[in-house]
Amino acid sequence: MGIRDRLRELIREAPAEAPVVEFEDDWWTWGRLHRAVETITRALDDAGVGAGARVGLVLENRPEHIAALVAVLASDRTVVTLSPLQPDARLAADVERASLPVVVGAATKLAGIVDTVTVGGVALELDQDADVSVRAGSPSAGADTAPGVAIEMLTSGTTGPPKRVRLSDRQLDESLVSSGQVAREDRLLSRAVTIAATPMVHIGGMWRVIGALSAGRRIALMAKFAVEPWVTAVERHRPKAAGLVPAGLRAVLDAGTPPARLSSLKAVTSGTTACPPDLADRFWRTYGIRVLMTYGATEFAGAVAGWTYSMHEQWWEKKAGSAGRAFGNSALRITAPDGTELATGDVGHLEVRTGQSAVGSAEWVRTSDLARIDADGFLWIEGRADDAIVRGGFKVQPAVVSAVLESHAAVREAAVAALPHERLGAVPVAGVELEPGAEMDRDALVAELVALCRHELTPYEVPAHVVVTDGLPRTPSSKVSRVDLVELVRSRIGATAGV
Template sequence: MGIRDRLSRLLAEAPADADAIEHAEIWWTWGRVQETAGAVIDAFETAGLPVEARVGVVLENRPEHVAVVAAVIASGRCVVMLSPLQPAARLAADIARCAPPVVVAGVEVLARDGVLGAVTAAGLALELDTDGAVRIAGGAAPVDAPTNPGIAVEMLTSGTTGPPKRVHLSVEQLDQALASGGQTPKSDRLLTRSAALVAAPLVHIGGLWRSLACLATGRRMILMPKFVLEPWLRVVERHQLRAVSLVPAALRTVLDADVPKDRLASLQVVTSGTAPCPAELADGFFRRYDIPVLMTYGATEFAGAVAGWTLAQHQKWWDEKAGSAGRAFAGVELRVTGEDGAELPVGSTGQLEVRTAQTAQGAQVWVRTSDLARIDADGFVWIEGRADDAIIRGGFKVQPELVQRVLEAHASVREAAVAGLPHARLGEVPVAAIEVEPGRIRPGVAELIALCRNQLMPYEVPAHIVVLDELPRTPSSKVSRVELLDIVRAQLANTA
């Protein structure tokens, strides 16, 4: 049974009094989820929105938003992801750019400057209360709303340059990704009493995949707005969870806090994805808590993970292969190629390519990633960097060019440069330097940070900005990111 049929059956047959989603220690029953989903589908039908039409969802980590996603996919329509993390002007521009005929969003989001107007300029705005009630907030769906046949989700991701793009994930891709990850029902039972924690943003592939995995397997979902150590520990203890997923930054947070071993006693395994996990971090967690950390590798374009560790592999190979991202999952092939596209010998470093039904191109086409990797003789893949300039901050991808453009919009900034500074907990953080326009007033760092906060997502805002008369340059006149980082480190050392 695929995810679309599975969601349809849950919305029609799940017992109304069964627990579905816990949020802030309060349970939403399946009856409550079904009521919200039904109201959303009724609103689509009343608006004349055809099957396979696109529906924008400003997706927050809340139960009513899970119900909306379930309703859209189950009804045969397509979820267009819109991030609530964006500043108002950027969110409004994103809505205007992708122009879905209907947008569903929370009350607070629609109240932001310019957002409701951007929605109603193209279509219908549906307001979603925290209690799950759905109301028309303005506008109307166009008579001939465009459709996106076969696509379940237009997933928000970051391109190598420019504004975020959307990857179109088909129903078949989601089904294959869930199957590859072992997230299919073990029996004909619709629901189970087991529970799984979702703390990653639903608007990103990690959070969406985990929430769909809960629904696909009938597990109860414990939904957190984000990872915060103490609330996360209480969830693990209260539900006696056996498995959780932690990004490298969260793993380090647990270790740095020296969490007592007994608070994690129920855990048997931790999975880690979204960013490369340093070998010493995964091994340190394993040695401290005797809990294996199973790394995974994937991307939005693949609807989830395509490689990873199993518990059996960890028991056999960990001492020898610590630091690897694991082996290709069933139905997935991996290879490493050179600049000319030719496959490289075993153990050579090159650009990683993937062939799987989880890609939009299908199971017969090799898809080149932006990651540099090597694959050893036993089939374990090692991620060794990126072929682009993306900065991975705690699992979130930051494009330097986007941050650079925001800084260069300031009248006193002649040129800006952005680089990734190694960070013990987050992996990397973006830092920036600006060159002052001759004859202009020298801008303050606080002023530049405020500009970034107004136009960027929180994780894209530079952790540090230095103001210079001239940016450091290579002999070819390009900005030297190596020297830029040296300048930032020196300034940090002077202010420590």
């Protein structure tokens, strides 16, 4: 049974009084969710967008947004994720590029983009009770449809500007089956609870929510991750497994969380970005909870490799730092730039063959990662073939940040590099070279540049440090040396304002 049929089954058969989503100490039942889904579906029907239509969701971690997600998928429409983290101008540009016939979101998120939406579509305002009202507009005739596509997710990309990744029904279903996120045949619902604390607008958070729904589990939903609410949720629901990104692992450790509060957990999965082996080991030694790293990508609708509990028991001491092994429906190989397969242990481009990819299990797909595979089949990620900075699981494109900095009249050129960070993996830092003759207080300029970035960029794209220099460090070919830029930032951190 595919995810769309499964959601329809749950809406039709789940007992009305059965709890499904906990949010801020309030439980939504299946009856309440069902009513919300009906309301949203009716609003989409009234807006004139039929089966296969692409529906933009400004997706926040709230129960009514889960209802909107279910409504779109169960009615055979396509979810197009829109990030609420974006400033209004970027969100409006995203909507315009996507050519959406309808956009659904909270009033606070629609306020700055309603004029853009209503040029060729309709804006539906969703309140906290999942009541829907039409802000304005009407869908364009012959609105674009995407038959067979479950979700279009915006990714920061690897070698260029952001792009949308279309995840087909088949890909999503393959991923759910591969990871065991399916219901037992002898019961409709489970009493187990999934704690969902990562943003649904990104693949990790989306997959966690859809996986829980598919398996019939309850969802303890958090607007965003914070240590104390997360630990409290573990204490209250006593799950055997949970998910934490590396930054979350470190935050739990740094807070000095007593092991007794996490005593129900046997394993924690960790994805979105590479988890430092010493961090995973420290968590395991402190709490007796095995950290199972996973490797995947938006393009694969989830993980294609990782650790299992039994693998951790057998191999952790020898293979700490590995991303694990290929999962059963996937195969991995390492190739040279020309596509020639490399020998065991050689570093090259990682390629994946999986039913979770857009092209299916018959073709290899090259990723942006450099890696090696050892004689025991363990995958080791050695770096990236592109220059994207992964900050706590979020990708930052240096070119996007540089363009914002260079829009300031006093800046001649800007460069952005990755500064290693103990908790987040890496953070973007920037150097700016002044226009000839530009004379102003440098501390004041840094403050202006930080304010500009906060206005134009998402929070995770804002540089952690900005330094002003008479000349950016360069290689013999006159390109900016990002290695030397990082060293320059390190030498100036104590004297330079930062974020």
